[in-house]
Amino acid sequence: MTDTPHILVTGSTRGIGAAIADALTAKSVRFVGHGRADGPDTIGADLAQTGAADALWDAALARLGGRIDVLVNNAGVFEPIAVDAPVDEWQASWDRTMQINLQASADLCRRAVLHWRERKTGGRIVNVASRAAYRGDSPAHWHYAASKAGMVAMTKSIARGFAGEGILAFGVCPGFTMTGMAEDYLSSRGGEKLLADIPLGKVADPEEVANAVAYLALEAPPSMTGAVLDINGASYVR
Known part of the structure; x- marks a missing residue:
């Protein structure tokens, strides 16, 4: 990119998103x-909320002078729902997780692709998924794992479908990362016992994930499009 890249990052105010914002700025x-x-x-x-992603894109486009070069989909929720919960609660939890983690990301990816096709400039998408996309998650987090697997499949589909137009798509799959969300989960799952499943012996720092995202957003060679990088301390190797 010869001009100063214009970048939109979702979920940028805390955790991994805040680290991504710092790494990019x-x-x-x-x-x-x-x-x-x-x-x-x-x-x-x-x-x-339905339509919120489209409104976010329009607002970001206005803030950035009518041009976005890179989209980073990082916003997400990790909320449990028991398999024996009442069916209305079960379905509401699935709907909310899929809407935030997958549908909103898809809506933003769609707007990005259309924007770059119209401008004939190409662009980059980085989707922050999860180790759960490949390994699965706890019995209370089927919906989370499914939403992140959807993000990976979407990323690969975009890469294959639009590479010829200079539209590149990458994914990042962190394992446990030391954000507030991860700290709560670690403590609820036994802490040291869970860490024993990570050969590196520690969960990732947000900065480690953020540096990978920044690399994909700005520096990765075009031939890497479709790549999904694992950042999980070798707790899942594929």
């Missing part, structure tokens, strides 16, 4: 993030 890009409320560099949007 350190590279002198023009950046707009997304969170629960508007801010100087943040657009507020509730991605659980």
Whole structure:
């Protein structure tokens, strides 16, 4: 990219997303993030709502002067639902997780592809999925694993479908990452016992994931399109 890259990152106000924002802004890009409320560099949007992703894209496009070069889909939820929960609660949990983790990401990917096709410029998508996409997750997180597997399949489909137009798509699959969400899960699952399943002996730092995302967003060679990078301390090797 010869011009200053214009980048939209969802879920940029905490955890991995905040680390991604820091990693990208350190590279002198023009950046707009997304969170629960508007801010100087943040657009507020509730991605659980139908149409919110499209509204977010339009607002980001306006903030960035009518051009977005890179989309990073990082926003997501990791909320349990028991298999024996009442069916209305079960379905509502699945609907919410799929809407935020997969449908909103798909809506933004669609807008990005259409934007780059119209401009004939090409662009890059980086989707933050999860180790769960390949390994699965706990009995209370089927929907989370399914949503992240969908993100991986979507990423590969975009890469295969639009590479000839210079539209590149990459994925990142972190394992446990030391955000507040991961800390709660680790403590609820026994902490040290869970860490014993990670050969490296530690969960990833958000900065490790963020550096991989920044590399894919700005530096990875085009021939890497469709690649999904694992960041899980060898807890799942494929």
